Amino acid sequence: MTICVEGNIASGKTTCLEFFSNATDIEVLTEPVSKWRNVRGHNPLVSGPAPAWGVSLQGRGQVGDPRSHVNATWGDAGYPYNSHCSGKMPEVDYVVLSEWFDWILRNMDVSIDLIVYLRTNPETCYQRLKRRCREEEKVIPLEYLEAIHHLHEEWLIKGSLFPVAAPVLVIEADHHMERMLELFEQNRDRILTPENRKLGP
Numbered sequence: 001m002t003i004c005v006e007g008n009i010a011s012g013k014t015t016c017l018e019f020f021s022n023a024t025d026i027e028v029l030t031e032p033v034s035k036w037r038n039v040r041g042h043n044p045l046v047s048g049p050a051p052a053w054g055v056s057l058q059g060r061g062q063v064g065d066p067r068s069h070v071n072a073t074w075g076d077a078g079y080p081y082n083s084h085c086s087g088k089m090p091e092v093d094y095v096v097l098s099e100w101f102d103w104i105l106r107n108m109d110v111s112i113d114l115i116v117y118l119r120t121n122p123e124t125c126y127q128r129l130k131r132r133c134r135e136e137e138k139v140i141p142l143e144y145l146e147a148i149h150h151l152h153e154e155w156l157i158k159g160s161l162f163p164v165a166a167p168v169l170v171i172e173a174d175h176h177m178e179r180m181l182e183l184f185e186q187n188r189d190r191i192l193t194p195e196n197r198k199l200g201p
Contacts, residue, residue: 002111003191004166006156007118008148009140010128012173012180016118019184023192112166116191117156118173122146 005013014030021028104110122145129137129145154161156168169190171183 001113001194003114003116004112005116005118006152007173008120008122008125008145008152009137010125010132010145011118011120013118015177015180016116016184019181020188020191023188026192113194114191115156115164115166115168116187117152117168117170119152119170120149120173122149124174125149 005016007013017028017030020026122142125145126142129140151161156164157170169187171187173180173183175183
């Protein structure tokens with residue numbers, strides 16, 4: 001069983017994964033940020049005025065750990081799509097990434113069983129970014145977080161951007177840490193036990 005945790009930057013994905021990492025028989029695959037910070041001496045996260053839009057980062061993300069489905073799901077396709085539509089990525093870069101992404105879908109098993117969507121207000125994410133003060137995130141504007149939020153809503157709530165590859169469990173994630181841990185515990189069975197996964201309203 002493969003479960004993906006999706007959400008905006010600073011929506012709480014790492015916290016969620018850490019919470020479930022202590023469960024029995026679970027392997028947690030996180031985004032390899034440390035590897036992204038040093039790609040043969042280069043840090044694509046801070047490679048320019050808009051690091052989160054860089055083709056180098058998108059390409060490095062898709063050539064990551066082949067076991068990690070997070071680098072080859074429809075959600076990963078949304079970020080180049082947003083960058084291209086907003087004029088931050090040239091057409092040729094978008095085409096190259098799209099070709100590579102399509103090859104992954106044709107040649108690798110990237111099927112998933114559940115998507116956990118940590119739905120977070122962009123302003124909440126922005127405030128969290130400012131509090132955690134990561135060097136790579138200092139240049140990320142609120143407008144970018146709003147665009148990523150819109151992509152997630154179109155994809156996982158409305159189903160109008162890309163095909164949704166699995167059932168979606170929405171967890172409202174604007175809360176403080178203690179409340180989020182409570183929500184993760186409350187949803188433990190729905191996430192980890194398929195027979196308890198009733199995702200309707």
